[in-house]
Amino acid sequence: MMMVELNSVPREALPIADFAAHLRLAEGFDKLPGQMRLLEGCLTAAIAALEARLGKYFLSRQFIVRTQKWTASDRLQFPAAPVTEVEQIKLVHSGADEVIVDPNTYALQQDAHRPELVSRVGALPALSMNSSAEILVRAGFAAEWSSVPAALRQAIMMLAEDFFERDSSVEGSNTLPCSVCLLVEPFRDIRLRGRPGC
Structure with missing residues (x-):
């Protein structure tokens, strides 16, 4: 990640x-x-x-988190904090079009040290060997x-x-x-x- x-x-x-x-x-x-x-x-x-x-x-700014594997099937623990907003999740598949994940299917679980992206529908989208997720987030204590x-x-x-x-x-x-x-x-x-x- x-x-x-x-x-x-x-x-x-x-x-x-x-x-x-x-x-x-x-x-x-x-x-x-x-x-x-x-x-x-x-x-x-x-x-x-x-x-x-x-x-x-x-100080708050934008980051992109790239991963080929979720922390668990229904969540991803971010490597830094505090994450204040998940702006977009994009799935990138080798040889295929990029897919934007429906924002209604996930949520940000805020935490002082270990914020997480969690699924609202059971599991996050499956990631294969030739695919990855790009999560656009905003992180920082304050603007x-x-x-x-x-x-x-x-x-x-x-x-x-x-x-x-x-x-x-x-x-x-x-x-x-x-x-x-x-x-x-x-x-x-x-x-x-x-x-x-x-």
């Missing part, structure tokens, strides 16, 4: 002004060459790092930054600050700062939880 992002977080959705205030940058920072791009890069890197670590998407959970917003600011102090380099250790780990711990799937050191 693959979950592919169809549109990235738009620049205008990034809290660049909030991040500048968090860093206590002097007035006029935005006039310095490359400064805005650096802040944007740090925020983008921090969001991507935490989304990958948690299996959660923060606007201010509606993302406060702990996650703070964690992103702190991790972005860490990247900023290292000139936006995200190479090297994969260990998150302890303070960031403590903030995001409640959002981790219990199956993935270990020590708070991430």
Whole structure:
């Protein structure tokens, strides 16, 4: 199964002004060459790092989920959360026309960690060896930054600050700062939880 992002977080959705205030940058920072791009890069890197670590998407956007096998005959467990809408299911058969599944035959079962697509009619459409399903979904906590959970917003600011102090380099250790780990711990799937050191 693959979950592919169809549109990235738009620049205008990034809290660049909030991040500048968090860093206590002097007035006029935005006039310095490359400064805005650096802040944007740090925020983008921090969001991507935490989304990958948690299996959660923060700002709402479209994804396509491709699978050749359902989790069970009547359901598919999505690989990330929160999924807020299933917009379309398309069946792709080798050498045949694509088929759009009737939206009245399935539903989204929302869950903080393991959202699922479930059948309303007994079983989801059968997938053969030469067929697959493409599910268009919308996923993310919120469309606007201010509606993302406060702990996650703070964690992103702190991790972005860490990247900023290292000139936006995200190479090297994969260990998150302890303070960031403590903030995001409640959002981790219990199956993935270990020590708070991430």
